[in-house]
Amino acid sequence: MNDAILVAYATRYGSTAEVAGAVAEVLRSGGENVDLLPVGDVTDLSRYRAAVIGSPIYMGKWLAExxxxIEKHQKELRKVPVAYFAVGMTVVDGGDEGRRKAEASMDQVRLLVQPVETALFAGRLEPSELSFTDKAIVTLVRAPSGDYRDWDAVRSWASGLPEKVR
Ligand SMILES: Cc1cc2nc3c(=O)[nH]c(=O)nc-3n(C[C@H](O)[C@H](O)[C@H](O)COP(=O)(O)O)c2cc1C
Known part of the structure; x- marks a missing residue:
């Protein structure tokens, strides 16, 4: 039976995993049968009637995994409604240009599988948690630090999803 919804995510420091968790929770509370999995743990897509896929943005791009x-499963994913969400910091105070850059992070995956719905969410950046290299990069680009995730925005988007992926 392909009656379940897949919520799959990539994450480096956990904030996108938590956003995916909130999306899954809202879908479940609406009665949906949901699997919440890191992208690397998804094997069989045949049991899903829809997929929600999220990634944080690093240097303007989605995480490689x-x-x-999406590339690996593009054939199966093209058969069901797919929604994408991107999590990043340029949407925090980057205005239209920041949103445009965040949107562009999805260009590649849009080409592979056209989504029925997308969202951009502000993320969390905690310099003390970062690897040496990541810390050097965010210091260089003077990225804002803190937790800017807007849970109301995430939940509101998730509550509209069942209608969009029907
Ligand atoms: C090295 C580095 C590069 C980043 N590059 C971007 C970027 O290009 N655009 C953006 O919007 N956010 C960028 N961010 C912010 C992350 O997308 C944000 O912190 C996100 O919440 C991280 O998700 P994760 O905790 O799931 O890994 C960057 C963060 C780091 C550490």
Missing amino acids: AQVF
């Missing part, structure tokens, strides 16, 4: 997941 999210792109590879």
